[in-house]
Amino acid sequence: MPDDDNSIASHTAVVMGDVRAKRKPENTRERSLMMGNSELKIYMIAVVGLFSMLLAPSCFGFTDPRDVLAINNLYAALGFPPLTGWLLVGGDPCLEGWQGVQCVNSNINGIVLNNASLGGELGDNLEAFASIIQIDLSNNHIGGSIPSNLPLTLRTFFLSGNQLTGSIPKSLSMLAQLTDLSLNNNHLSGIILDCFQQLTALTNLDLSSNNLSGPLPLSMANLSSISTLHLQDNHLTGVLDVLQDLPIIDLDIENNLFFGPIPLKLLSIPNFRSKGNPFNTTMITSPPALSPLSSSTFKTQPPETSPEVEALGKSQLSKKLMWIAIIGFLILVLLGIYVFLSRRRKEKSAIKVGDHAKNYMRNVSPSYQSHHKENEAPWNDRNDSLPWSKVGEEKMKTISMNPPPPPLSPQPLAEERMMAKSMPSPTNTDFPRSFSISSLQQYTNSFSQENLVGRGMLGAVYKAQLPDGKLLAVRKLETADLRQQSDKEFMCLVSNVSKLQNENIVGLVGYCCEHEQRLFVYEHCENGKLHEALHLDEDIHKKLSWKVRVNMALSSCKSIGVSTFFDSYLHEACQPLVVHQNFKSANILLDEELNVRVSDCGLAPLIPSGYISQLQASGYGAPELESGSYTYQSDVYSFGIVMLELLTGRKAHDRSRARGEHYLVRWAISRLHDIDLLTKMVDPSLDAAYSSKSLSRFADIISLCLQVEPEFRPPMSEIVQYLEHMTKMKD
Template identity: 70%
Template sequence: MMGLLAILATPNCFGNTDPRDIFAINSLYAALGFPPLPGWLLSGGDPCSEGWQGVQCVNSNITGIVLNDANLGGELSENLGAFVSIIQIDLSNNHIGGGIPADLPLTLKTFFLSGNQLTGSIPDSLSMLGQLTDLSLNNNHLSGIIPDSFQQLTALVNLDLSANNISGPLPPSMTNLLSISTLHLEDNHLIGLLTVLQDLPLIDLDIKNNLFSGPIPPKLLSIPNFRSKGNPFNTTIIPLPPVSSPSPSSTFETQPPDIQPDNQALGPSSPVLSHSSNEHNSIWHNKVVWVAIGGFLVLILLALGLCVRMSRRRKEKSSIKVSGHVKNPMLNKENEASNGRNDLLPRFNSKQEKLVTVSKRPTPPLPPQSLVGERVVVKPVAIPTTTAKNANFPGVFSIASLQQYTNSFSQENLIGRGILGTVYRARLPNGKLLAVKKLENATLKQWSDEDFMGLVSNVSKLRNENIVRVEGYCSEHGQRLFVYEHCKNGTLHEALHFDDEIHEKLSWNARVRLALQAAKALEYLHEVCKPLVVHQNFKSTNILLDDELNVRVSDCGLAPLIPSSYVSQLQGLGYGAPELESGSYTYQSDVYSFGVVMLELLTGRKALDRSRSRGEQFLVRWAVPRLHDIEALSRMVDPSLDAAYSSKSLSRFADIISLCVQAEPEFRPPMSEIVQNLMHMSKINE
């Protein structure tokens, strides 16, 4: 009721933005201490129409507030829950103090508060955020226990609570984190056992420097990136069985990979051994007896194995002679002299055939013994195998091999992060570089293995010189990854906006060529391949550049993995066509996004740039009115081109852009027509 009265009492708040969102953002501005944020007001205003810094909108609702590294202080507003449709709040790396309010927006999907000065405990109201996928509260001063509030958080993928003062055991409701892949709890004061984590689909778990006790559950040892140093895990010795009933089972508890006991377990002065000398002698005698028996059994087994092998070899030689395959006596003698070299051929073929069959099955879980320290030690897998039925089907990689090739998915090999997951650089033993995309979105968690293999099959069929080539895939331990060719020169977005060295190489003719190659990729997806493909995520960050600065479009065929909520985010980033507001996405929507990329090539500007003045933040809104005015068009060209282009070529380029970004999708041309126009431009430029 108080919130409603505050809305009604607020002057000048009935613009295009929902009044409830205006009240919520006014309250946040006041709580943060009125920081110097362009556009922000203490009372009223119209954030969505006026383009307040860091505010993202869809229609009349605020959907995101992104103000990381903005030197903000103050505290968080107690009225955060008043936001109607907000899905993203990123206030990380600021100086915000106070506690986390209990009233949180129920629509939140990503909530980043890391790197601040927050105090108090994590609120129980966390349980209400059923759509949450990413939560980062690390590097604060939070204390108390982790609330038992994870029952509804089945969509949570990434959780980071590290570097706080959190204590107590892990709550039982953590077993409900069915989508969790990354969990960071390091540098706290957490206690108790880790059993609540053992059945979670984790690929990255960090629990270093806490007070966890008890043995590490064996299932956790198979997590690809598991770090557990700095915990007082139980390393005591299990009591030996009575002398009268010796047991061949192991006497000692298995040591966790990170734990090094402070004393020698078998040393005579070890404090954990309290037996008398007579008992010690009995135990020693017992062990000697068992070792002798074990050695004798091993010798018997080796002898039996040798006999069987010799018998099999005699039968194989006999069968070859009887069948009449060896007709040349000289060849027969050569075979005998080479220790049956030709005998290996049929056995190798049968073994190869068996390998193809096995490659279709899921790889068995990694045994705990393969872990040493914090990394998996595996025998290098050279080149992935391919299926015999389809030569174009991508190779199969194991989690262990990909972990080896990426140095345990280390930060230095991180290439990028997107809506579908993270991408890492991988180096094979032969020196070849690849790019590994770890699919991490919640949508994929609901897919069966058959569904995923269907996706792999469809993606592997996309063969075009301007589309990133799929080298392989991995579906193991509940994880799904794609392995692609590596593109040395990064993305077009980086080349235009961050990499000065490559930017200098982007002459006018080079930009026309890049536009043509990107257009050919979309033409192939829309009009050539079977089945036809709508990209649904076409933007400059998904246009890669190879060694020769040729285009390789990424994420092709992965549209089924894109959550429906991302459509609105794409529009908020400046690439989304108007029809996305109604939930409609077609081939013409890709054409619109292509037009935005052409605008980036023309102007050197970002599709959305919050650092610019209000009227220039969205590239399409700013540029379209200037496309048919030759003087205004000349002024909006990337200054780094230094006017090294013809006015005719510039005008034709602008005409194509204008057609692509038409508000009505039916007025946008097909990609084949755009390709023809750009090819004609390229010939003229030559």
């Protein structure tokens, strides 16, 4: 027993640090006291250890390391926003009470940061959260795409009111526990993937106010718990049959492209909104027991025994055959006209382009006027009417079936090659000036925020002031494509851009190509962007009279026409530049006298590959961009949007507007052919200081530019003629 007491006392001494316990006991009473003290100490240690184990998760943190790593990565992806407690590395979210973080024991089960001014992206590590069930990052400024890897434990996922692009990920199909999903008011595009097979618990789904297109996926029929479905303000097409057997009580499909009859079952939904779709008036009911020729009058009579029905059938059949014959004949006539005009245009194409090139190389701006005199005027001078629809008619009476001009070939024709050889090669006198990076740092105050003018998809623009006081604009290129571009390729691009010399294009003054830095130096435009003049700067806005706006449209059109035309004549060492690809009011600058100067001409090779979704989200994208196609006719469409801005004073995309008015083109297109609606949508600041004739002509040109099919949009050269005629037209 004494030996056991001594071992216990020794062990207690090691734990408690009491070196005096190592001495030998002197008597039995002391040994008894020591044994009692030792047992008490061991008991206390055991109690403290037990409480430490029980309270460790709450007192000492111990947030699940997987959650800590996941939230650290999310913080980095969001761009290190000023959120209380959040850290880039480590930390203890559950113990320290990080802003917006909800925990159960040691696990993060929710992140709620609604309207927290967040930016950045979501990153690709959300799936690392061990047991999170709620993510609410609504009403922020988060961009990028929705991650393809999402936590399988999610039940509520709210990302509405952000700037997300790309498509809805297929990985949603794996979220079997999901009950609420809100992705509305973003810039999502593409089709809705067939990803609803396992989402039987989904109760609320909101995909409204995006750029989604295509039909509804068949797997939506599996949403057996759905009660609220919002799909409004998209470009969705097809029929609604897939929804008719779902337990929906709130369905909004307004402002889409759904067609066909509305299923009868949907009409019984308590809260059903379907305006703004090209539905026909027929309703789908149960499988019909009668033939299409039957009517209520003949429900009890078999068709074969009714002479009236038989006669009706024969008469309708003969009418159908007659209409088929007429339509077939018209198609043959139109095809013949199409072939004839195609051949005729091809024969004249080289001559017309050659004339344009000669006029352009002489740098004589009135070349457009001389060209117009050689061609028939786009309007009949006697009646001043367009060859297309007049305002007030719901549909165009006739549409020009002329095919688009033939695509510009990378290899010029023989006549064009001779012309290209006659062009003067760049010399030291006409080639842009080379700036050093140190001099540009000096002129821009080290590219300070005070000198920052704006930022676009190609990089930031800074105001620079030379020692003599002259102001310039420096674009610091920051696209990923530049990293793979050699100095020779960049100099080739500089040469190409320098050749785009026109009074309506921002002139290239110089460039910088040092230390892997690529910069363009342009002329400075005193009155900034047309976008700001129309929507932000009230002082300049007041100066934008109707006449000024028409002239702005004309000048902008000339700049695109010239830059597009000239691109096919750049020397063979460089890739030919065909289209602007980023035409919008923010790229139209105004000088001291409010003359138009279009920027970013010739920079299409630098535009990043993912720009299409950004262009569509901004409201300037043509319909064919959804299929990845961009031609010079897509520039015509974007130009039509700018004309709409000039007409209405509205932004191409404005989320602050009422539902159905977010996208200017979608709201305005149906109003262009009704004189009353057209007058109401004109910018109120114009105070009706325009003629109805001029207004209707302007609207007709817009309508032509915004044709859904690219081949029906006129080339820029024709639009220049129409607008020039407007400027000379007497009211």
